Amino acid sequence: MALDQSFVGRTYPPTAPYEVGREKIREFAEAVGDPNPAYTDPEAAKALGHPDVIAPPTFPFVITYRAAAEVVGDPQLGLDFSRVVHGDQKFAYTRPVRAGDRLAVAQTIESIKSLAGNDVLVIRGEVHDEAGEHVVTTWMKLVARAAGEA
Template identity: 75%
Template sequence: MALDQSFVGRSYPPTAPYEVGREKIREFAEAINDANPVYFDPEAAKAFDHPDVIAPPTFVFALTFKAAGQQVIEDPQLGLDYSRVVHGDQRFVYSRPLHAGDRVTVTSTIDSIKSLAGNDILSVRGEVHDEAGEHVVTSYTTLVSRAVEAQDTPAAQDAPAAAQDAQAAKDGR
């Protein structure tokens, strides 16, 4: 079922503040096997003029996706079937890296809803701000809810990407 276009442009209230911790950054950096000392050692981070250890570039996805999950994906009025959702694409635009000690909020907005070959394509923007209200990073996430009838065919795995490529060509991207 196609999603309701009237949700385009809808913004959700900012999340409660998330406090970025040194040990959480360490845990994440270890999980991606990245030994860059700026993720582990405050002195190494300070050598690059960061106030404390910084988070790897993709760390923030956990925050923005959680915000999108709790607010957008589970919005009963939107009616997205999460069991069919795959991650289509992901982009981050940074003002600065997240660092330990940051307290940040996420504000989610539905940028677009498209229906292509029975797939619902939902683009959600998550804007991350620090306590001073300054912009840190914006996360652009595209989720593809796969068509019901196509899900059990082997080709279904490629269908969302193909549908998106067709749309991208149309958009001139």
């Protein structure tokens, strides 16, 4: 069943802040096997001009994926998450995420399209720090496959 177009433009209130810790960044960098010292050594990060260790470019997804649960689980939207696959992902950075950040995500349903019976939903997440400064915007495209298709 096609999703309701009237949800386009719907916004969700900013999430409670996610506090980014050095050890979480280290854990993520190790999980993707990336030994770049900017992720684990504050001195190496400072040598590059950052105030503390920074997170890998795809790390913000950890925060926005968590936040998106509110949108995909919105009973009024009625998305069948068991049929959803991740179609596209995009990030536009003002600066890298770094240790000590307290980040809130404000989400908007940017578009809803129906393509060959599949629902295609784009959720935009605006990520700001505690001072209200923009850090990164993320776009997650979800494709809900039509019922009956494997």
